[in-house]
Amino acid sequence: MREATALVIGAGALGNEVLKNLALMGIGRFLIVDFDTIEIGNLSRSPLFRQADAGQRKAEVAARAVKELNPDVQVKALHADVNHDLGAGVFRHADVVIGCLDNREARLSINRMCYQINHPWIDGAIESLMGIARVFVPGEGACYECMLTERDFQIIEMRRSCSMLARENIAQGKVPTTPTAASIVGALQTQEALKLLHHMAVQPGTNIVVNGLTNENYQSSWRFAKAA
Numbered sequence: 001m002r003e004a005t006a007l008v009i010g011a012g013a014l015g016n017e018v019l020k021n022l023a024l025m026g027i028g029r030f031l032i033v034d035f036d037t038i039e040i041g042n043l044s045r046s047p048l049f050r051q052a053d054a055g056q057r058k059a060e061v062a063a064r065a066v067k068e069l070n071p072d073v074q075v076k077a078l079h080a081d082v083n084h085d086l087g088a089g090v091f092r093h094a095d096v097v098i099g100c101l102d103n104r105e106a107r108l109s110i111n112r113m114c115y116q117i118n119h120p121w122i123d124g125a126i127e128s129l130m131g132i133a134r135v136f137v138p139g140e141g142a143c144y145e146c147m148l149t150e151r152d153f154q155i156i157e158m159r160r161s162c163s164m165l166a167r168e169n170i171a172q173g174k175v176p177t178t179p180t181a182a183s184i185v186g187a188l189q190t191q192e193a194l195k196l197l198h199h200m201a202v203q204p205g206t207n208i209v210v211n212g213l214t215n216e217n218y219q220s221s222w223r224f225a226k227a228a
Contacts, residue, residue, distance in 0.1 A: 002072075004197050005029040007094035009082050009110060011058040012036070013045040013177055014100035014124050017186025019062055020047060022193065023069040030066055030073060031094060034059040035081040045179040083109045088117050096193045097121035100186075111136060111144035120196055120204070124189045126177050129212030131185035134205070135192050141205025142221065184210050 006027050008015055011034040019032065038046075038053045038061060048065035049058075063077035080086060083105060091097060091113050099110050099121060107123060114121045120137040123144060136143050188208055195202050206221045 001026045001197065002028040004095040005031065005093060006193065007031045007033070007091065007097045008100060009033045009086075009098070009106070010100035010102070011048075011062040012042065012100065012102065013179070013182035014126060014186050014189070015058075015062065016046045016048045017182050018098055018100055018124075018189050018193075019066050020069065021186060021190040023066045023073060025190070025194070026070070028073060030063070030075045031078065031090065032059045032062050032066070032075065033078045033080055033082060033086065033090075034062070035079060035085075045177055045182050047179075082106050086113070088113060091119055092117055094119075096196050098189055098193055099123045100189070101125075107144055114138065115143060120202075122189050122192045122196070124185045126181040126185050129178060129181055131181045131188075131210040131212070133185050133188035133192065133208045133210075135196070135202045137202070137204035141203070143205070146205070178212075181210070181212060184212075 004027055006022050006029070008018055008030065011019070011032055015032070015034065019030065022030070034057070036058050038049050038056055038058055040051065040054050043049055043051060048062050053061045057077070057079045059077035059079050063075040066073060066075050078090075097110065097114055097119060099107055101107055102125075110121055114136070115138045118138045120135060122133070122135050124133045125131065188210075192202060203219070206219050209218050209220060211217070
């Protein structure tokens, strides 16, 4: 654990939880990536941020907070966009890659880079009282791109167009998230990271779904259709 390097992409609600957990568990080195700045609205679900941090870069503030939790860790913050600014060398430097993102395009970028270098990664997502965590291992089970539907690719294309993105945001509004969902999914992601670091068995391409509305947890997986 002390010799391991965790690449955490996204320092929002999920990223805060994952970083906090890994720092307290003794991970020795962190690379924290985010291109956003802190808003007051982030504070209700981001335990590493304070009101005085508003307007500052998320990655840099998260790095300082992780160092406060565990002074022995080495932390590097990258104010960068995973879609355009990160090369394969950043991913190769990490022992475990954890995506804590809020959009499909960024997940797709991580997935393609990790498959290019044959590196597993852990994804997490939250919405209201719902959440999902999953591990993707190249060559084992479905990858993230395999799970995308035609509608998912349409939304990705909308994000690449400023005018279309604006329309999508107006239509959908802000996606509500809760600190409880972030805490649960962040804990699951952390647990999967520890399993990868200790070479324990994981279930590649399997979704761990948390439904806070019904208090049900279940697994689902995407399977290739067999040829006739």
